[in-house]
Amino acid sequence: MNKVLKILILASISLLSVIYIGLMQFQAVKTAEVKEIEIKLTQSNGHPIIAAAGDIACSPTSLYYRDGNGTSNNCHQKATSDILLKAKLTAVLPLGDTQYETGAFSAFEKSYAPSWGRVKNISHPVVGNHEYVTAGANGYYKYFGVAAGDSSKGYYSYDLGQWHMIALNANCSQVGGCESGSPQEKWLKADLAAHKNLCSLAYWHQPRFSSGEHGNDSSYKAFWQDLYAAGVEVILNGHDHNYERFAPQSPNGQPDASRGIREFVVGTGGKNLYHFRNIQPNSEVRNNDTYGVLMLSLEPKSYSWQFIPEAGKTFTDSGSTPCH
Template identity: 35%
Template sequence: MTHRLAVLGATAALAGAAGCGETDEVTPTSAPPRPPASTGAPPAPPARPSDFVTSTTTRHAVVWAVGDGADGSAPAKALAARIAADRPARLLYLGDVYDDGSAGDFVDNYRPVYGRLDTRTAPTPGNHDWPQHDEGYDPYWQRVRGRRTPAYYTFGAAGWQLISLNSEIAHDAGSPQLRWLRATLARRRGTCRLAYWHRPRFSAGKHGDQDDTQPLWSALRGRTAIVLTGHDHNMQRLRPIDGITEFVSGAGGKSHYELDHGDDRLAFADDQTYGALRLELTPTAARYAFVSAAGRVLDSGSVSCRR
């Protein structure tokens, strides 16, 4: 459907719910983050995977998810302004700060676009970010959070468990990440989980299916309702596979990648529009909408979960 996003026209009504018990303000950080200089001060404390991002405390949370848009361009800034106007509880940035994820790229291309949402952002690294993660991604988010940046982590929102995974490091059988994921999943029953990483397990786009991420997918099967990814520069909602609904939200503003619209796994596809995924989380469901930078709802619906 392509009507105007009514919910964004009622931003004031959403603001209280979107904050979800948080006290963070949607304002830019005070200075561009740089890799920390050696000053003799004690290093930032390590972050446990369960305390890097604060969990929200209410039964309703607005969460946006998008990747592949931190290039400082006008389309990226327009989409970021749309997201910020909704005052989300969390922004899940699905990876890729252009061009190389360097410290300068975070200062020049990420911060002018999404910096106002830094304290509400729960990132995952992309393939452009990870080769220089110790110079860009890690110190940037360490400065925001005040603790060292973990490669993967988990937090809660509106009764859901959100899990940020890392498609850029080992995630095969026996890897520390996969062992951690399995242990994390074993601590809680049900499927009210949302996992996200950069490279899509399934995609009808240019990059196609990323078969190497199957171990992550297999671990999540039967325990997770939603998976979010980026990497392909378009918007996709795939029909449930193994009981999981995957959304590809990579139309953040960098460019567009053509889709195979004949792929019968696609329930929704758009490779012409810049936009992002908006989620409203409640304890047993997630209402979703792909929203364009202009505020049009392109696709919407609901995914339920089992507690």
């Protein structure tokens, strides 16, 4: 073997070694990228664990639906529902706009049912604006049945562990208003008076405060005033298709560490994601590129939260706070 040939062989071996090492490093990076976020909230001592998100299932006629598998940017309801199946949950809170575009019963059967419908038996939903594109939100009430409450109201309450849970209907024109003195607001005030739990949580679709495309909405100020007066801890909303966590605040949006309510906007259930527009005071954490669900551990005197992203994503948010 001549000297030139030996040099060529050695050079080839060196090049192959470099390529192999590079491929292994690339594979390690890819493996790290798809590693799932560990779910840290687990049931202990009987404390309820819940998961929530809104703005969930694409229309089965959408170009992005693709037999429920979606695309890189749209229709991730299957991926977010996979999180629900892996977690050991007490309850699931669908935060409205559960089925696009019109909330038709046939669409629920084709799109929502094979995804989030897999945890229907532990779901306590609230109705969104898209469900009312179908008259009376009939598709929504037919699909969820008694779990959605009285179809003429859409608001109800229940207890989980030592927590009181309040589901409200933010589609004000459909239920006689949301302002002070409206039938729903009177019901809310009476419900709060009848349930003096140390810890309480309320949820509905459209948020009072949001840095997202829809922004703030004062329509729900009366809800906030009643909930604040009663010492409620947490409010969950959807509507803006992103994740946002606020510091505890008053109904007027003033910081209030001692009695303020912490609001989460969790519009990351799968449909699509929105941009942020006007960043609101007291907004602590925001993300608009990750689908996922918010999990909460409802302990007797406190709560903990963790945002769990779909597989392959790394954004998360977690913390804990004592009840008032």
